Amino acid sequence: MKLIVLSAFYFPDEIGGAEISTRILCENLVSKGHEVTVITMGTTPDKSQGEMISGVKVLRLNSTYRSRYDAQNEKGNISKVIWHINCDTGNYVPDSFDLIVQKIQPDWAIVSQTSGFGALIIPRLKNLGTKVVVFNRDYYYLNLDVSNSSKRMFDLRYYVGLLLSLRRRLQLNKSNLAVANSVYLRDKLQDACLIKQKVHVLYTDNPTWKVMKRRFASKEKYELLFCSKLETTKGTEILLRLIKTLPSNFRFTILGNGMDYEEIDHALRVRNNGRILGWVSSEECESYFEKADIFLQLSVWGEPFSRTILEAFTKGVFVCATSVGGNVESLDGDRGFLFDHMKEEILIRFLSEIKDHISFCNEAIRRSYEYLETRRGSSGVGGLLKLIS
Known part of the structure; x- marks a missing residue:
């Protein structure tokens, strides 16, 4: 056609x-x-x-x-x-x-x-x-x-x-x-x-990135990744609270740009607990997912579907996400940690006690790999062609 x-x-x-x-x-x-x-x-x-x-x-x-x-x-x-x-x-x-x-x-x-x-x-x-x-x-x-x-x-x-x-x-x-x-x-x-x-x-096609199999481990320092536009609807207020509150063994890498860039950059400088890199290419983005331990999807409005959650699944990164919109669908079945965006203290407590949740994190990562496999048969291209042929 x-x-x-x-x-x-x-x-x-x-x-x-x-x-x-x-x-x-x-x-x-x-x-x-x-x-x-x-x-x-x-x-x-x-x-x-x-x-x-x-x-x-x-x-x-x-x-x-x-x-x-x-x-x-x-x-x-x-x-x-x-x-x-x-x-x-x-x-x-x-x-x-x-x-x-x-x-x-x-x-x-x-x-x-x-x-x-x-x-x-x-x-x-x-x-x-x-x-x-x-x-x-x-x-x-x-x-x-x-x-x-x-x-x-x-x-x-x-x-x-x-x-x-x-x-x-x-x-x-x-x-x-x-x-x-x-x-x-x-x-x-x-x-x-x-x-x-x-x-x-018709579900979004899986990322083209190579799947990276790994396990969640107890570590001295954990790398947190946030990848989004830097504006309130994407959860920057929650992100700022995490930057200002989490213990020093958590370090942030933030990819994106927007109206809240300077405030986030200032907060990171004050606590010296991370970096903000602006927009990066898809290839660079993949490398940062490979280095991350935990991915944060913090949208406060009902985002229909977060592609970045799929990208985290592809690289074996444990996902913490707000329980809004398509996030619930993506993490359904304990494929990550969901929390009420009005109660970010629940996320702060979970992350602060992350070493007590190693088994849960590994089981979530295992299920995320399975989810990627089940999606291959229901991806956008195959379904779209059936509709328009």
Whole structure:
């Protein structure tokens, strides 16, 4: 089949798990003999004629999209509001987009996210008569309100979010197929009446990293790894409490960037118990997982699915995660330690007494390896091809 994949960002412009999952999906589709063209808002206008990356043809159509994203991420909430409005109403998708799609004549278009980019693209694809499947990896874009409910009436982002989410829901329902990457997200989308048609669950493909078998051991020092955007919704307040509270035999490695970078960096310097490295490449990220003993997934909102948990499983890293969203699904069956994000003292106590939990940690790691094996038969590519063939 001829397939086009629409993604706001694509390798090497990867800002999170959604982009990594999209790349793996594309490469797996190519490996099965399908012709895949990615259309993305890139950073290099000279690549608009296309480049080949691991068998995937990549067209980058706009050189300002990534810089605008980075700018709003650094400046705060007002910039985020402006960014989301621009995403949904902006003219950053050039007129040549329609001509490109008409020239390719794809059998299906896969929209990788229901962001503002997706809201603009879906109606244009439908006008061209192209069949559309939306691969939902998030519902944040359909409900931008992640603020404290008591502050909603004073939060401009809340009201803008309501308006934009209504528009995005309307566009999403124009798709031919809707897919979610977890049971939690499927239920979230359908129970909230965000999507009228049936939502199919297709799990994110396993990481391409080599599986590393190891056991959890009693040690003098433990390496903690946190890998995420550095903002409140990702659990940075919990992270700061851990940095300031845990004994000195715990050292932190923090990968990511965002509004809370400086505060976290300062806390680490005060206690001299870790380092913050900003964004790193996938290859570098893999090496840090291999060195870690414990991975922290601290999101405080219902994240549909955390790819980083799968990456931790792949490298035999014990996982501590908040009991929200898809984390519960990922760690179900004691594949790690779940805790209420409103009670981080439970996590602090567990980590402080980690040497009393060696057997539990090893059993969790064993089960995480088993989980990776069971997922191989229900990954995104195989299920997706069954739906669209």
